[in-house]
Amino acid sequence: MFELMMDNHTEAGKIKIILQGEIDISTAPEFKAKLYEMVGDGESDIALYCEGLSYIDSTGLGILVGALKRVRNHQKGVYIYQLRDNIRKLFRITGLDKVFILEESA
Amino acid sequence: MSKVYDEIKLHLPQKADYLGFIRLSVSGLASKMGFDIDTIEDIKVAVSEVCSRIISMNPDACSDYDIAFQLFESGLKAVFSTDNCPGRDIFEGESGAFAKAIICSLMDEFDITYGQNCVITMGKKLGDCVNG
Numbered sequence: 642m643f644e645l646m647m648d649n650h651t652e653a654g655k656i657k658i659i660l661q662g663e664i665d666i667s668t669a670p671e672f673k674a675k676l677y678e679m680v681g682d683g684e685s686d687i688a689l690y691c692e693g694l695s696y697i698d699s700t701g702l703g704i705l706v707g708a709l710k711r712v713r714n715h716q717k718g719v720y721i722y723q724l725r726d727n728i729r730k731l732f733r734i735t736g737l738d739k740v741f742i743l744e745e746s747a
Numbered sequence: 748m749s750k751v752y753d754e755i756k757l758h759l760p761q762k763a764d765y766l767g768f769i770r771l772s773v774s775g776l777a778s779k780m781g782f783d784i785d786t787i788e789d790i791k792v793a794v795s796e797v798c799s800r801i802i803s804m805n806p807d808a809c810s811d812y813d814i815a816f817q818l819f820e821s822g823l824k825a826v827f828s829t830d831n832c833p834g835r836d837i838f839e840g841e842s843g844a845f846a847k848a849i850i851c852s853l854m855d856e857f858d859i860t861y862g863q864n865c866v867i868t869m870g871k872k873l874g875d876c877v878n879g
Binding site: 663665666667696698699700702703706727731734735736737 | 763764766767770788792795796799802803840841842843845846848849852853
């Protein structure tokens with residue numbers, strides 16, 4: 642189970658999205674559809690709050706990369722906040738800590 | 748690794764619905780063996796990645812696959828096998844590359860054999876990863 646919520650209060654022009662729960666291939670299709678709908682054409686920066694994200698697998702990481710590609714087409718970025726250590730480790734292993742902007746705090 | 752003292756086998760439908768069950772089961776098993784909390788998380792993630800790749804090979808979900816957890820004094824080995832071999836690299840594509848990087852980094856042993864069956868083996872030594 643996962644939950645994806647968009648906060649209507651944008652911060653410095655960023656679309657604020659709160660992600661909670663577990664993302665694996667059972668939840669990936671719904672996660673992908675909802676996230677891409679929120680990201681739209683990718684014309685705004687994305688602020689992804691992950692304090693409640695307890696698990697994400699390679700499929701979920703691939704979906705995040707897809708969102709990143711959309712915003713990068715418009716010279717924007719994906720900022721990720723409040724990542725748990727176990728998830729941060731996966732970003733580091735896959736090299737995604739170099740392409741997403743991982744913020745230490747928010 | 749040394750001699751197997753116990754083996755636990757799971758026979759599963761190739762469905763994503765049971766991934767949570769597998770993660771819970773392997774976490775419990777690794778905990779019982781005495782792995783520390785961080786290593787239990789690593790094993791759980793690696794096992795789930797392999798299951799995901801096997802399941803994603805067969806979106807029609809009409810086949811089964813097997814996992815044998817072999818318990819050694821020195822560690823844990825997981826052997827995944829499916830006779831529904833796709834004839835291609837199950838770690839192909841962007842997500843597949845992420846999965847492979849994650850498994851290689853988190854586990855001590857990782858091997859794939861493509862034949863009539865697909866057999867994927869991974870192992871984690873207890874070593875310094877002991878709870879306590």
